[in-house]
Amino acid sequence: MDRLRANLGGAGLTFGGIVVTIATFFAWVSVTNTSTHQTVKEAAIRQVFGQSVFLGGIIITVAGVGVLASAGRGRIIWAVIGLIASLLVLASALIGVFSPDTLGQIFATREAAFESVKSASGATESVKQAFDSGLLTASIKFGTWIGLIGGVLGTVGGVISLLRRQNRKGGIWDEESED
Numbered sequence: 813m814d815r816l817r818a819n820l821g822g823a824g825l826t827f828g829g830i831v832v833t834i835a836t837f838f839a840w841v842s843v844t845n846t847s848t849h850q851t852v853k854e855a856a857i858r859q860v861f862g863q864s865v866f867l868g869g870i871i872i873t874v875a876g877v878g879v880l881a882s883a884g885r886g887r888i889i890w891a892v893i894g895l896i897a898s899l900l901v902l903a904s905a906l907i908g909v910f911s912p913d914t915l916g917q918i919f920a921t922r923e924a925a926f927e928s929v930k931s932a933s934g935a936t937e938s939v940k941q942a943f944d945s946g947l948l949t950a951s952i953k954f955g956t957w958i959g960l961i962g963g964v965l966g967t968v969g970g971v972i973s974l975l976r977r978q979n980r981k982g983g984i985w986d987e988e989s990e991d
Contacts, residue, residue, distance in 0.1 A: 891970050
């Protein structure tokens with residue numbers, strides 16, 4: 813328990829990364845066609861966007877373990893890597909919360925590109941026009957909120973890892989003194 817208290821930031825990064833990784837298995841957005849009332853949603857991991865977030869979650873988790881296992885400059889390097897990845901995931905989740913149409917366009921463009929013979933750029937433009945006209949609408953789902961929580965945990969863990977001083981012998985591989 814002393815190890816976790818000494819590396820609270822590393823624990824935050826690790827747990828935040830795990831939460832982000834789990835979040836990608838849930839839907840982050842649903843897109844509704846207002847004329848047909850058909851709604852489409854799928855797990856984020858099935859999209860390039862979600863796969864990128866999944867990779868971010870893995871990087872955050874590995875960085876958290878790196879912070880827990882190292883001391884000195886190694887801890888700072890892992891903390892910076894984890895913090896950058898956490899901020900990117902946090903930004904992605906915040907885009908979903910504050911602009912679900914943007915996230916919906918990413919999702920719907922993929923669907924349109926694969927279901928039509930249009931080029932990807934043509935699909936992008938037609939999807940953007942459909943959102944602008946109100947034909948398509950987007951709403952956030954459970955995965956966005958889980959991703960937001962994981963991004964916040966990782967970001968706070970990264971900041972704590974950078975700001976909190978630690979003994980040089982703070983890594984898990986170092987022997988503890990019996991004072």
